[in-house]
Every structure is written in C-alpha cells, then in structure tokens.
Amino acid sequence: MAACAGVSTAPATAAPQVAADDAAADAPVADRRVVFPPSVQQGALVIGKVPAGSRVSHGGRDLRVTGYGTVAFGVARTEDGPVGVEVVRPDGSRETVSIAVTPRDWPIERVNGVPRGTVDPPPAIAARIAREQAAVSEARTRDEARTGFAQHFAWPVEGRISGRFGNQRIYNGTPGSAHSGMDIAASNGTPVRAPASGVVTFADDLYLTGGTVLLDHGHGVSSNFLHLSRMDVAVGDVVEQGQVIGAVGATGRATGPHLHWGMNWFDVRIDPLLVLERR
Structure with missing residues (x-):
C-alpha cells in the first residue's frame, strides 16, 4: 500500500506477454x-x-x-x-x-518511513480500519453481468513499477501482509484512468488507503485504486475505459505519491500485471 524504495522496476510500456488463450x-x-x-x-x-x-x-x-x-x-x-x-x-x-x-517466487519488500500509527494502530484506529475493510469487502461481493472484465486492460497511469503484487511487505521492520496490488510511481495529481469499463461501487477516504475507489468490471472482477489525492467519481457512476476517475496522491499509508492498483475476483486477489499481459 506504500511506495517502496529499492524495488526492481519495469516501465509501464513493457512489451506484453501472452499468458492465456x-x-x-x-x-x-x-x-x-x-x-x-x-x-x-x-x-x-x-x-x-x-x-x-x-x-x-x-x-x-x-x-x-x-x-x-x-x-x-x-x-x-x-x-x-x-x-x-x-x-x-x-x-x-x-x-x-x-x-x-x-508457482511464483515472492521477494521481500522493506518499506521504511511509514507513520507508526498505520503499522501498529491504537485500538480506536484499529476498529475504524476493521469497519472500513468490511465496507470494501462488501463492495467486492457484487456479481453483475457487465463485460468490462473481458476487455484488453490498459495502464491506469504510466510510471515506474515501485511495488509488485504478492511480495511480502515489512513496514518499519514489522512484517505485514503480502502486497495486494501493483504500485506505480507517478507525480502527485497525475490523472488516473479506468483500465477497463465498469461501475463505481466504492469511493471514500480511508485511514490506511486514503482516497479509495473500487470499480466493478463485471462477473466478480474489480479494480481498486488507492492513495488518490482526488476522486472524480461517485458510487453508481458508470465509467468507460480511459475515463479519468481520480488523481495520483500519497494519502493514507504511503511514503510518496504513487498509484496502488489492485484487482480482485470477489475476495481473491489477482495480479494486475498479469491481466495487462493477457493480450
């Protein structure tokens, strides 16, 4: 969920690899x-x-x-x-x-300089985080007939990959959960575009993830965009591929401006980079 220094990177324009039929x-x-x-x-x-x-x-x-x-x-x-x-x-x-x-190898990513309250939050903040995570999980339960999931997904923003899906995160020396998405480093305020069409199922400012938007692409497939400095959509908005939905920021638990782009199939986390490469 945070920008990570010292991580191997790849350009957003890397040549796609065919990963499926x-x-x-x-x-x-x-x-x-x-x-x-x-x-x-x-x-x-x-x-x-x-x-x-x-x-x-x-x-x-x-x-x-x-x-x-x-x-x-x-x-x-x-x-x-x-x-x-x-x-x-x-x-x-x-x-x-x-x-x-x-199977894949999952390297360790060390993220330092994260505010202590976001790594080991006090009870009141922990309760807030639990409520917010429950609301996000609920937004991922939808199973709609939309077919955006079958589009060729596009990069929501161009930039350096500063954090990869699945890698084990260690925040300020404290082990955390596996990284749930892909971090793309970009300047604060850079427009974030929908990688595929969908409907907005969640848009709010959360403690850990800051400005947070969820986009349902249909059939249980959804994208989440975290740490946004600005949200340009609201729940219920139908958006097309390439439409601006917000802007890159460093809100929530973040060490610098970047876009965290995660994807799910219901509660199963999937790798956005593999989705991009499936062309």
Whole structure:
C-alpha cells in the first residue's frame, strides 16, 4: 500500500506477454468447444470460453456466463493447483477442465518511513480500519453481468513499477501482509484512468488507503485504486475505459505519491500485471 524504495522496476510500456488463450474477447464460439488456458500463474485472472447457454462452476461457485459464453475466475496467490472447471453444455453433456498453476517466487519488500500509527494502530484506529475493510469487502461481493472484465486492460497511469503484487511487505521492520496490488510511481495529481469499463461501487477516504475507489468490471472482477489525492467519481457512476476517475496522491499509508492498483475476483486477489499481459 506504500511506495517502496529499492524495488526492481519495469516501465509501464513493457512489451506484453501472452499468458492465456486468445479466448479473452467476449465473442461467440461457433461449436461445442470448451477453451481455457492449459496453465496459469498464481494470481492470474482466467478467461475461458464455453458454448453459449452452458452452466459453469469452479471451486464450488457457479460462474456467470456471458451471452457469448465467456467466463472468468481468479487464481489466488497461494493456490498450488491444479484448478478445476466443470462445464455442462446446453445439451447436457459435461466436460471437466484441469488447469495447471505455475508457482511464483515472492521477494521481500522493506518499506521504511511509514507513520507508526498505520503499522501498529491504537485500538480506536484499529476498529475504524476493521469497519472500513468490511465496507470494501462488501463492495467486492457484487456479481453483475457487465463485460468490462473481458476487455484488453490498459495502464491506469504510466510510471515506474515501485511495488509488485504478492511480495511480502515489512513496514518499519514489522512484517505485514503480502502486497495486494501493483504500485506505480507517478507525480502527485497525475490523472488516473479506468483500465477497463465498469461501475463505481466504492469511493471514500480511508485511514490506511486514503482516497479509495473500487470499480466493478463485471462477473466478480474489480479494480481498486488507492492513495488518490482526488476522486472524480461517485458510487453508481458508470465509467468507460480511459475515463479519468481520480488523481495520483500519497494519502493514507504511503511514503510518496504513487498509484496502488489492485484487482480482485470477489475476495481473491489477482495480479494486475498479469491481466495487462493477457493480450
């Protein structure tokens, strides 16, 4: 959640790497094929195609299917795989898909200079943080028919990657949780744009994450944008890809101006960089 010095970086314009099948676009499949990538990395957003009208489940959850047969689900940072998908076609025939999960290394990131009250907050502040986190979690429970999740995601802001998804964070020498998103260093006030279309489900100033906006892309897939200096959208606003939703800041637990961009599939955290590379 904070800008991190000394972390390996990559430019925002790095060449994309194909991480999944070309089945990402929400377009119809003309036959009975079930198409999923044979393998994915931990933290991936999996996009698959099934015959329109099929019923699909994963991990005990029924997945929403678009009219064109596109489905999505997330793979957790800790998933050791393989993961399974059950498909029942409209004619009643069934197919089980097994997707291998490739493990990743998770380096340690040390973040110093963080205000002590945000690392070890007093009881009253801890209670506030718990309430705020519960409200954010509630905003991630929506399962809408929007199809922004199937778009080719764009960078919300250009800049140096100063913190990577999944890395273990140590704040002022105190171990914290794994980093839940990707930090992009940029100047204070730099416009932040929607990486894909969606609807705003949360917009508020929170203790740890400062200016915070959640954008629901449909089918349980959402983005969160933290530490904003300005929020230009409100709950219920429908935004298009590339629309300005706020500005880079250093609000909340942050050591300098940057955008923390996180993504979820419901409560499963996924890596925005893998989503960008899935082209």
